[in-house]
Amino acid sequence: MTSQLERTYGLRSKYWYLPETSLSSTAQELFFKSSPDNETQQFLDESNSISSNYFWQTVRNIGVMILSTIYSKTDINGITGFGNMFLFSESQFASFLEIDRQSWTSADKNVLDLGAGNGDITAHMHSFFNNVYATELSPKMRNRLVSKGYTVLDALEWANTDVKFNLITAFNLLDRHYSPGALLQDLWKVSHRSNCLVIVSLVLPVSHYVEFNPNGTGTRPDKFLNVQGRTYADHVHHMIVNVFKPANFEVVKWTRLPYLCEGDMNNSAYYLPDAVFLLKSLNKDDGSASPRTATETESNSGSVHNEL
Numbered sequence: 577m578t579s580q581l582e583r584t585y586g587l588r589s590k591y592w593y594l595p596e597t598s599l600s601s602t603a604q605e606l607f608f609k610s611s612p613d614n615e616t617q618q619f620l621d622e623s624n625s626i627s628s629n630y631f632w633q634t635v636r637n638i639g640v641m642i643l644s645t646i647y648s649k650t651d652i653n654g655i656t657g658f659g660n661m662f663l664f665s666e667s668q669f670a671s672f673l674e675i676d677r678q679s680w681t682s683a684d685k686n687v688l689d690l691g692a693g694n695g696d697i698t699a700h701m702h703s704f705f706n707n708v709y710a711t712e713l714s715p716k717m718r719n720r721l722v723s724k725g726y727t728v729l730d731a732l733e734w735a736n737t738d739v740k741f742n743l744i745t746a747f748n749l750l751d752r753h754y755s756p757g758a759l760l761q762d763l764w765k766v767s768h769r770s771n772c773l774v775i776v777s778l779v780l781p782v783s784h785y786v787e788f789n790p791n792g793t794g795t796r797p798d799k800f801l802n803v804q805g806r807t808y809a810d811h812v813h814h815m816i817v818n819v820f821k822p823a824n825f826e827v828v829k830w831t832r833l834p835y836l837c838e839g840d841m842n843n844s845a846y847y848l849p850d851a852v853f854l855l856k857s858l859n860k861d862d863g864s865a866s867p868r869t870a871t872e873t874e875s876n877s878g879s880v881h882n883e884l
């Protein structure tokens with residue numbers, strides 16, 4: 577597997593799942609190592625065959641050039657279906673959440689995926705959750721999500737919904753959000769009320785870029801995430817200590833995954849180093865973990881259970 581991934585992208589795949597530099601002891605203790613698998617390779621192979629089709633790539637480039645005079649990049653991807661992304665396979669997701677697929681029942685389970693884009697990443701969670709809710713600020717992406725059968729909630733009002741979720745996810749949204757602090761507050765409020773775990777992922781080192789800003793036209797958030805240092809490992813540490821902890825989240829575990837994007841004429845695929853954090857809301861007053869279901873024990877508190 578390793579050699580296949582290296583052949584496709586040329587980057588040593590050892591670093592797709594492991595940080596290049598040493599981790600702080602806090603980050604090391606919470607680290608969960610993911611591994612490459614066939615679904616990851618399949619995405620890369622498909623991307624490779626699309627990118628080497630020069631006729632298709634020429635049509636695509638002309639189409640994007642025309643559309644970019646009117647639409648944002650995200651809207652263009654929503655209209656055309658270009659720019660497909662891959663973060664994890666179903667089995668990588670199941671092993672990160674310690675889901676036992678034999679005993680798992682998806683009926684009556686709700687997942688909410690915030691900033692879901694075209695739903696590519698969301699789709700890998702669908703078999704575990706019968707009801708998929710999503711938010712998006714791009715109207716074209718919202719259309720894509722509806723066409724996939726997902727229930728799209730208002731992107732600015734989702735935290736006021738009455739629905740209780742079994743899991744809330746925000747993949748690669750925090751550094752794209754106009755107010756990362758408000759997003760973390762809403763995540764805390766709804767996950768605490770739902771008594772569920774949260775997954776937040778983002779590309780590290782952090783680089784903010786706001787494409788959809790209801791507060792104005794700028795590409796900067798109202799407040800930057802409080803991370804210091806230059807490396808992926810530095811930012812993992814500061815995300816745990818300076819960002820999630822003050823937002824009343826305990827990091828249960830985290831993993832490194834390659835965030836892959838379909839290629840173009842220049843590259844067969846694009847790779848970004850993602851950090852995926854599994855979070856548990858803490859009680860605001862004393863910092864203790866919020867009560868879980870009666871069946872959850874110390875040893876399995878990092879997994880999503882049938883009962884949740």
Ligand SMILES: C[S@@+](CC[C@H](N)C(=O)[O-])C[C@H]1O[C@@H](n2cnc3c(N)ncnc32)[C@H](O)[C@@H]1O
Nearest residue numbers: 650661691692693711712713714731747748752
């Ligand atoms: C980097 S993309 C991530 C898409 C997908 N979650 C993934 O991991 O591939 C960020 C997405 O968040 C959407 N977005 C930005 N701000 C948002 C907000 N406040 N609420 C909902 N979606 C938002 C953008 O339109 C974009 O599709």
